[in-house]
Amino acid sequence: MANQRREAAIVGIHEWPKRVDKDVSSLQIKAASIHRALDDAGLQWSDVDALYDANDGEGGGGLGLSAYLNIRPTVIDTTQVGGSSYEFQAAHAMRDIAAGKANVAVLSYGSKAATQRIPIGTGGRGGGGSWQTNMEVPYGSTLISNYAMVAHRHMHEYGTTSEQLAEISVATRHHAMRNPEAVQAMKDLQFQGVQEISVADVLDSRMIADPLHLLECCMVSDGGGALVITSADVARGTKKPPVWLIGSGEATKYRTNDGDITVSAGAQSAPIAFGQAEVTPAEIDIAMIYDSFTITVAVCLEDLGFCKKGEVGDYVSGGRLRFDAEGGPALNTDGGGLSSNHPGMRGLFLLLESVRQLRGESTSQVPDAKLAVAHGNGGLLGGSHTGGTVILAAE
Amino acid sequence: MPNRPMPEFPELDTQPFWDAAKRRELAYQTCSDCNEVVFYPRAHCTKCGSLDTTWHTSSGAGTVYTYSVVRQNRSPHFADLGAYAVAYVDLDEGFRMLTNVVGVDNPTTDVQVGMRVQVEFEDQEGGEYPIPVFRPA
Numbered sequence: 001m002a003n004q005r006r007e008a009a010i011v012g013i014h015e016w017p018k019r020v021d022k023d024v025s026s027l028q029i030k031a032a033s034i035h036r037a038l039d040d041a042g043l044q045w046s047d048v049d050a051l052y053d054a055n056d057g058e059g060g061g062g063l064g065l066s067a068y069l070n071i072r073p074t075v076i077d078t079t080q081v082g083g084s085s086y087e088f089q090a091a092h093a094m095r096d097i098a099a100g101k102a103n104v105a106v107l108s109y110g111s112k113a114a115t116q117r118i119p120i121g122t123g124g125r126g127g128g129g130s131w132q133t134n135m136e137v138p139y140g141s142t143l144i145s146n147y148a149m150v151a152h153r154h155m156h157e158y159g160t161t162s163e164q165l166a167e168i169s170v171a172t173r174h175h176a177m178r179n180p181e182a183v184q185a186m187k188d189l190q191f192q193g194v195q196e197i198s199v200a201d202v203l204d205s206r207m208i209a210d211p212l213h214l215l216e217c218c219m220v221s222d223g224g225g226a227l228v229i230t231s232a233d234v235a236r237g238t239k240k241p242p243v244w245l246i247g248s249g250e251a252t253k254y255r256t257n258d259g260d261i262t263v264s265a266g267a268q269s270a271p272i273a274f275g276q277a278e279v280t281p282a283e284i285d286i287a288m289i290y291d292s293f294t295i296t297v298a299v300c301l302e303d304l305g306f307c308k309k310g311e312v313g314d315y316v317s318g319g320r321l322r323f324d325a326e327g328g329p330a331l332n333t334d335g336g337g338l339s340s341n342h343p344g345m346r347g348l349f350l351l352l353e354s355v356r357q358l359r360g361e362s363t364s365q366v367p368d369a370k371l372a373v374a375h376g377n378g379g380l381l382g383g384s385h386t387g388g389t390v391i392l393a394a395e
Numbered sequence: 396m397p398n399r400p401m402p403e404f405p406e407l408d409t410q411p412f413w414d415a416a417k418r419r420e421l422a423y424q425t426c427s428d429c430n431e432v433v434f435y436p437r438a439h440c441t442k443c444g445s446l447d448t449t450w451h452t453s454s455g456a457g458t459v460y461t462y463s464v465v466r467q468n469r470s471p472h473f474a475d476l477g478a479y480a481v482a483y484v485d486l487d488e489g490f491r492m493l494t495n496v497v498g499v500d501n502p503t504t505d506v507q508v509g510m511r512v513q514v515e516f517e518d519q520e521g522g523e524y525p526i527p528v529f530r531p532a
């Protein structure tokens with residue numbers, strides 16, 4: 001780690017506390033979250049010189065959001081690659097700051113997926129007319145069934161079981177029950193039983209798309225947040241210890257005629273990120289991995305190098321992913337998309353909880369946490385998707 | 396009769412595939428320069444970039460690569476179907492397509508990874524294109 005470069009750091013964060021919130025718009029969530037994240041850092045609205053936005057929802061994007069906020073940035077990035085957009089944007093902010101193009105970068109997200117009752121996982125696929133949709137819309141493959149096809153193939157090739165995948169839901173629920181905002185989220189979204197769950201509870205829950213059960217699927221919530229990334233010079237004067245961005249990697253993957261569906265884009269993005277950071281998966285304390293479904297975490301744990309391809313079933317058994325377990329890493333210590341929030345694109349929250357852990361502010365704090373990985377997966381795990389990996393280090 | 400959503404046109408890459416479906420043929424392309432199998436349909440070779448591709452008709456015989464059973468789909472086109480199996484099928488000629496496996500009593504128990512299947516063309520209530528689906532061979 002001697003030569004590791006520390007040129008950009010996250011210095012301010014805010015997570016929108018409510019998961020069902022009819023009294024706010026998604027743009028208002030973005031603006032208020034930016035205000036609070038800047039306040040968290042001790043920076044001003046007028047300090048912002050770089051704006052990153054996933055071009056989603058009402059009036060977003062570099063064109064609309066700049067005007068709404070009344071910020072005139074010199075760097076504008078509207079990368080939209082699904083749920084991993086924020087890992088990609090953090091990587092770009094690192095690069096832009098290291099190149100001297102910006103000093104104070106802001107990423108924000110706001111969504112009303114719960115209030116607007118958007119059926120993210122169980123809606124039909126979008127309208128036809130493209131080279132891909134024309135080959136897919138007649139078959140009614142929902143988003144959940146696409147991920148489920150990855151699970152079936154993983155089970156076929158490696159003997160992975162639903163019991164093993166359920167360990168991921170059990171660990172994240174354990175963390176959620178320690179997070180008051182996650183507990184309130186589950187109450188507001190009328191979860192049956194806001195309590196710890198067992199492997200048997202997961203297997204007894206309703207099958208949504210074989211082999212994925214209800215308790216293996218993320219919720220659909222409102223939510224959002226913001227984070228502030230600055231240069232090393234600016235970070236020296238902020239209110240809280242900076243959390244350094246020390247590595248990043250980006251990748252895409254998609255259906256091919258002979259592709260292995262059990263391997264995600266993370267197999268490409270993670271080695272690049274770990275290489276740049278000059279650390280190994282064995283050194284990671286906190287694994288914030290996009291838990292759209294249990295299978296997403298399982299595949300990504302393998303692809304990030306925490307265990308070999310095909311061995312994740314044994315790897316996750318015995319409660320290993322809990323924040324208080326030996327052998328780590330601690331998985332999704334905020335409760336994850338499975339049990340805390342999922343407004344459609346969860347990538348921002350992976351970074352926010354990484355920062356809380358590396359500051360010592362998590363509700364499921366790992367003592368002396370030094371290194372975290374945030375890995376976003378956007379799109380369809382069994383189809384076209386993106387993987388964005390970011391490695392973060394405590395001061 | 397099923398009433399699946401139809402492909403939408405104009406869409407130049409997939410038009411020949413769906414024209415072939417009207418003739419109850421499962422069409423795919425190969426590269427005239429490097430012999431790569433190109434699928435989904437495109438105007439260029441996905442291996443070498445050549446713009447010279449040739450259309451063929453598949454035997455329609457294949458193997459289930461993986462599958463899922465959809466229990467819940469809010470789209471009205473599928474709401475009345477009950478549980479149905481979506482699958483990736485590997486055709487013997489070397490291309491993989493998203494499809495449905497039909498003709499089984501219980502998709503949860505009767506569809507398996509690795510099972511052999513054969514294409515059939517399913518007429519639709521509300522559209523002009525028969526849809527290629529697969530049933531156990």
Ligand SMILES: [Zn+2]
Pocket residue numbers: 426427428429430431440441442443444445
């Ligand atoms: Zn070629």
